[in-house]
Amino acid sequence: MDNAKEYAVSPVALELGELFAAHGYELALVGGPVRDLLLGRPAHDLDFCTSARPEEFEHLLKEWGNGFWDMGRKFGTLGALKRMPDGREYSVEVTTYRSDSYEPDSRKPDVNYGDSLEGDLSRRDFTVNAMAIRVPSLEFVDPFDGRRDLERGMLRTPVAPEQSFDDDPLRMMRAVRFVAQLNFRIALDTAEALADMAPRIEIVSAERVRDELCKLLLSDHPRQGLEALVDSGLADYVFPELPDLELEIDEHHRHKDVYEHTLQVLERAIALETDEEGPVPGPDLMLRLAAIMHDIGKPRTRKYEANGKVSFLHHDVVGAKMTKKRMRALHFDNHMVEDVSALVEMHLRFHGYVDERWSDAAVRRYVKDSGHLYHRLNRLTRADATTQNKAKEQMFARAMDDLEERVIELKKKEDFDSIRPDLNGDEIMSILSLKPGPLVGRAYRHMLDYRLDNGPAEHDVAVAELLRWYEDETRE
Structure with missing residues (x-):
């Protein structure tokens, strides 16, 4: 154990630690906030664990905070909002020392209270999240050498990975999510256990898997996370359409590596996201989902033509249907399902403009049909143009620039959103x-x-x- 006094622990954490200590309870800052503190990242959502039971510290949080919630009570977690004198607000969650585990066929974890900080840390997902700082004493607790793993950029479980993933299979999804968020690599023994135990992810609820996938996609390095998802075998169970894109490339290379192309499209789409003032503020989940889904219809529609070429006729329509099915299986809300599948279905629509400049009527129809998805659709379409032929790439970009300029001019004359038939x-x-x-x-x-x-x-x-x-x- 080291002393953590050199770290800028939030005054909120110190104040809460003093309150718990005054009542005879242990309190420690744990998990992500400690990891981020060591990485020099700001944290306004603070997680703590304590020796007190929820019924013992509930009144402390209610009296101390400016707001209170107990949605996590069944997991031993209570929360509070704390507004500091300087105006900053902190979200605080306090959980009783615990250990979670799944029964072999259960989709929900059993929660058992523990009796020590070290025991609680041993049940956490990875060593980089199994560090703590006792408050208010600022004693740094690192029983599994998480600080060293943090410095190495390594994801490793505090206990045997087989036991960790068996206790909570969702940790396998968290592993690939942290690859995306932290740009870390997975330790060899942890990666081997992940691959062996990937089928166990099926007992985890679709909502929890979906949430981890969304966090992965919204991270700074989603490509690395998706590659880890596929390489580990997890994608075979939670998103099989992605590894299915690894089509066997024929010896004459008559079509692109669709999997690699999809990852490139994702990266290019992210590069086209805007700031908060633009039409597609990043990170944009809808655009990123559409990017990884846009070609999932290709494996089902691949056909070798008599001339030796490969075609994927109607892969846009087939892909849109597959997108709906997969997103519904992951329990995305209907709005997101409809919008992402619409983007997939329309992603080839613009290609006709490259071949022959549209009439004003056709431009109006394109804008009307894409509706609120217009800006995302254009970015998806631009991202999809991954040809290595520079002349072709420039021609495509010029055509899209021309379309967008025409839309601006046409909108000066008429509000496309209000277009209605001449007869109601x-x-x-x-x-x-x-x-x-x-x-x-x-x-x-x-x-x-x-x-x-x-x-x-x-x-x-x-x-x-x-x-x-x-x-x-x-x-x-």
Whole structure:
């Protein structure tokens, strides 16, 4: 054990430590905040563990903090918000010394209280998260040499990795997540255990797996995290579409390595994210999900043509359906599922513009169809252009620049978001003597297409077009 007085421990931690000590309880700053403190990173979310039971320290947090929550009570965790005199706010969570473990077929961990700080640390995921600083004494506690692993950039479990992953299989997902967040490598014995025990991740709830995947994607090094996910075998159980992209490359290299291409697209998409003032502030989960999903339809649609070329016809449509299925299995919310799958389905749409410059009507339709996804779609499309042919790459970029400039000019003349058919639903039903139903919906969509193709029309012209469409639609 070393002394931690050289570290800038937050006054909040010291104040809370003094409060617990005054009541005869141990308190220690643990986990990520200690790791980040050693890395010189700021931390406003502080995790503590204590010898006190929740019912013993609940009143302390309520009286000390400016806000209180107990959603984690069943895990021995209570939380508080603390506002300091300088205006800074800290989120504080305090957990009784514990050890979590899963029954072989259970999807939820059992929580058992422990009786020592060292015992609590032994049950944590990795040595770099198994360090603590007792407060208010500032005694640094590092029983598993986590500081050395932190300096080496190594992920290693405090106890045998097999025991650690058996106790909590989600730790395997955390391993690849920390690879992405910290740019660390996984120790050999830990990596071997991870590969051997990967199937055990199936007992963990989809929501917890999803949350780890999202943290991985939103990190500074998501590519490394995804590579670790695939190399470990975890992806075979939580995201099998990703390793499926490792298509066997034929000897003539008639198609790209789709897996490598996907990782490149992810990196290029991240580079196109904007600051908070831009249209796609990074890190953007939706864009990053679309980047790794955009080609997952290729393995199912690959076909060797008679001319020796390889085609992936309709991989965009197939991929969109696969995206929906995978994201629903991971329990993403419906909004995210629909938007990411829409981006996957539309990611080839712009390619026609490169071959032949669109009419203003076609540009309006592209913007209208992409809707609130317009800026993300353009960034996904740009990121997808990974050709090594520099002339082709420049031609593609110039075409996208041209499209975006035209959209800006067209929007000066007309608000695309407010484009509606020249005849609304009530007018359509009145003119055609129809009651609400599918035919009215088809008529409305036709008139919207007519409006996008031709711009605003006089009322009598719109009526004539509706009657012409209706006659063709109902002709036997």
